Amino acid sequence: MIDKILQLRPFIPRPIYTERITPFIDKEIIKVITGQRRVGKSYILLQLIVEIRKGNNNANIIYVNSELKPHSHIVDDNTLYNYAKDNIKQGVRNYLFVDEIQEIVGFEKALRSLLAENCCDIFCSGSNANMLSGELATLLAGRYIEFEIHSLGYDEFLDFFSLENTTQNLNRYLTVGGMPYMKVIGFEEYAVFEYLRNVYSTILLKDVVARERIRNVVFLENLVEYLSDNVGNLFSATNIAKYLRSQRASITPQVVINYIKTLTNAFFIYKVPRYDIGGLKIFEVGEKYYFEDIGLRNCIRGFDMRKDIGKVMENAVFLHLIRCGYKVRIGQIGGNEIDFVAEKDGSRIYLQVAYMLFDKATTDREFGNLQKITDNYPKYVITMDEYGSGSNNEGVMQLHLRDFLVINNL
Numbered sequence: 001m002i003d004k005i006l007q008l009r010p011f012i013p014r015p016i017y018t019e020r021i022t023p024f025i026d027k028e029i030i031k032v033i034t035g036q037r038r039v040g041k042s043y044i045l046l047q048l049i050v051e052i053r054k055g056n057n058n059a060n061i062i063y064v065n066s067e068l069k070p071h072s073h074i075v076d077d078n079t080l081y082n083y084a085k086d087n088i089k090q091g092v093r094n095y096l097f098v099d100e101i102q103e104i105v106g107f108e109k110a111l112r113s114l115l116a117e118n119c120c121d122i123f124c125s126g127s128n129a130n131m132l133s134g135e136l137a138t139l140l141a142g143r144y145i146e147f148e149i150h151s152l153g154y155d156e157f158l159d160f161f162s163l164e165n166t167t168q169n170l171n172r173y174l175t176v177g178g179m180p181y182m183k184v185i186g187f188e189e190y191a192v193f194e195y196l197r198n199v200y201s202t203i204l205l206k207d208v209v210a211r212e213r214i215r216n217v218v219f220l221e222n223l224v225e226y227l228s229d230n231v232g233n234l235f236s237a238t239n240i241a242k243y244l245r246s247q248r249a250s251i252t253p254q255v256v257i258n259y260i261k262t263l264t265n266a267f268f269i270y271k272v273p274r275y276d277i278g279g280l281k282i283f284e285v286g287e288k289y290y291f292e293d294i295g296l297r298n299c300i301r302g303f304d305m306r307k308d309i310g311k312v313m314e315n316a317v318f319l320h321l322i323r324c325g326y327k328v329r330i331g332q333i334g335g336n337e338i339d340f341v342a343e344k345d346g347s348r349i350y351l352q353v354a355y356m357l358f359d360k361a362t363t364d365r366e367f368g369n370l371q372k373i374t375d376n377y378p379k380y381v382i383t384m385d386e387y388g389s390g391s392n393n394e395g396v397m398q399l400h401l402r403d404f405l406v407i408n409n410l
Helices: 001-008 015-024 041-055 077-086 107-117 137-138 156-160 167-176 188-211 215-231 236-247 251-266 294-301 306-322 360-371
Strands: 031-034 060-065 094-099 121-126 144-148 269-276 281-291 327-332 336-344 347-353 378-385 396-400
Touching: 001 041, 001 060, 001 336, 015 031, 015 041, 015 094, 015 144, 031 041, 041 060, 041 094, 041 121, 060 077, 077 107, 107 121, 107 137, 156 167, 167 188, 167 294, 167 306, 188 215, 188 251, 215 236, 215 251, 215 294, 215 336, 236 251, 236 378, 251 269, 251 294, 269 306, 281 306, 306 327, 306 336, 306 347, 336 360, 360 378, 360 396
Parallel strands: 031 121, 031 144, 060 094, 094 121, 269 327, 347 378, 378 396
Antiparallel strands: 269 281, 327 336, 336 347
């Protein structure tokens, strides 16, 4: 079956992910591929299968996808375990791939047994963070490693569609986002946003409402609209509860917190806490939220380039940072905010995002906030100004967004 699937699903390589995962092939640890629905997790699994076969043409691949009719009977840990064991071949290396594993009840029990028996190398994908915080973490603590997949970054977007790095194509990316299936449906905005609305409905109904047993669907939809309007703004559950009460919706702050958690579980949005740069502490109140895909954010409320450009720029910078493996927080030094503090492998970078440096006051504010930080880590101001990209202002580098988004080694 897997050979037929590979023939029917040609793919474009995404080395930013496969190069992180391939060193763990044939290691006795479960490889878990996570991420929002429709960002390309299934294709990453297929690329890993191709990589395995390059090194071992005799490898026995056991592939499970409960959406396929031949696998529809695999609904729980017993049927998963029995299917894997029935397809193990002696005398060769065996590899088990399970797509959207959260659809299989009690899957972690089957994985634990298969791992203990050391009968196959295990790879799986899932679209809900709960599977890593529940029984999987309890039963398999220290025996799995997670790799999070995201929608296309701008550099991947250019590669997928054979585009030049121009302002026109950057604006296109900031409008339609980076869902990989656009390779099939094209760029016509009506078709793209129809597709994105369908993806949004699927995520909301299947990965949030059904899985998390949400009752107040209308409030959930209003909350998503509120978040899409307030990308990059400091947020508190108390304030949004007050706002919703002003709209005659009686919601407590705890309900707001719970509903936001369901959206982060589905990898639909990301919570970014505030960080006191001087005091090295995390603030308990006030955080920001960003969307996994800019196009999905835009399909919810529409996209007005003049009004929304600052929001989507920030969202694009955040997504690029997490794709590159950074842990991201909002910085604060004194009374001044730093848009992003990003850390990886013991190093750190600071970033401010501004649409245009219209005047001296704007320039002084964006560069000045970074210049107040006394350490020697790199500092960037990311803009859409056509002039000044690559220039250095007292230790702070200015970069055009289109230049920043194609740098994978910051």
